[in-house]
Amino acid sequence: MDYETIKLEILERKAVLTLNRPNAMNAMDSRMMGELADCFEALHNEKGVQVLVIKGEGKVFSAGGDVKMMVSSTDFSDFGGIMGDVSRLVRAYYTLPMITIAQIHGASAGLGFSVALGSDIVVAEESSKLAMNFIGIGLIPDGGGHFFMKERVGTPKAKQMIWEGKVLNGQEALALGLIDYNVPTGTAAATVDQIVGKLLASPIAAMIETKKILHDTKLPELEAILAGETKGQTAMRQTKDHLEGIQAFVEKRTPEFTGN
Template identity: 70%
Template sequence: MSYTTIDLEILERKAILTLNRPQAMNAMDAKMMQELADCLEKLHEQPDVQILIVKGEGRAFSAGGDIKMMLGADGAVDFEVLMSYITRFAKAYYTLPMLTIAQVHGAAAGLAFSLALASDVIVAEESAKLAMNFIGIGLVPDGGGHFFMKERLGVAKAKQLIWEGKVMEAQEALAQGLVDHIVPDGAATAVVDQLVGKMLASPIAAMLETKQILHAEKLPELERILQAEAKSQAKMHGTKDHQEGITAFVEKRQPNFIGQ
């Protein structure tokens, strides 16, 4: 499997998937979304791999969706196609017959935060910044963001954090239950390696059965939410508030939302 925006390394019983657009803080453009969908679906055909680590190259895990793509700066983008890629990779990741670990440093924002939250275990460095910040550009979470936030927080708290869209320090995210481990800056790889070693020395087949039982029960709900997110995102994509949000982001100013 060869890709241009991600790297996949398979090392016997574990695999490492690296988001690899460091010049753009690993922002997810259409190509990365497609490659993530293709890669995660193909990983279902790797029965010997029992653990998948997802991380980012360079200064960040990922800044989320590529704003330039949303502005059309990189050419015309079919919105329905984008949402189909997002739906595919979110579902493929959630149903992987592997234990998944998100290794987060720097920013994990928007769609990238949805991806991290879909993981079985999230390890974040102390200086990491985490944000479900779709609201800042007049959108709703996608990539199953509503589902994964609700799973960790419950409905009431999930709504509040989605609406607030704040950037959280790692310690606050830990206190909220949105990450599982905080480690010193630069130590994430070593700590994740230790976790992987412990998992591989455990009866991991039984652990994977538990994951399958619990996720199979929830999969229909995730599928409904992904469908609803795609529908809502298409609706929000055409609003004045969304256009104002992304324009203000690029111009580095506060947006002036009007509720339309």
């Protein structure tokens, strides 16, 4: 299948998916969301693939959802379809019968960070800028962000971090348990290659079966959170605070929120 915003390479038992909008910092627009959902669903049929690496082309992993798309879209009739694709891509990614690895350099923010946290193994460079920063534009996390944050750090800490929206480097994220490897800048690719080599030299079929057992028990909770995120994000998209947040982002100024 041909894609416009992502690239997929299958190399025997390993696949590499590259987010490919480098001129837009790999921001996820509606096309990329749909293509990711289609790609992850199609990968379920690639029975020979046991490891998937997801990375970003250019200077960053992903800046998150495309704010320019949000600014230009005031028609919410299509928003349900966009959120449907987000839920579809998360569901397909979480249930992939392979070990998934996020290879992060540069920024991984918002929806981009949600997707990264949905990986089985997260590798980030120490200079990375990692943020669940939806709050900065008056939104809530989507892409399963609530679920993956809670899984990694627990409910109380997840709430506090989501509310704060702080930008973390690799060392800070590792200390909090958000990522699994903090590596020197420029070495993420080499580290991931080493991890992939070790995985493929292991009884990986047993590892994938363990993943399936654990993820199957959590899937109903993820589904409930995705439904909640769809409902909540639809409501937040229509608030004055969100409009102020995206306008301030584009104008590069501090937003003035009113709680409405």
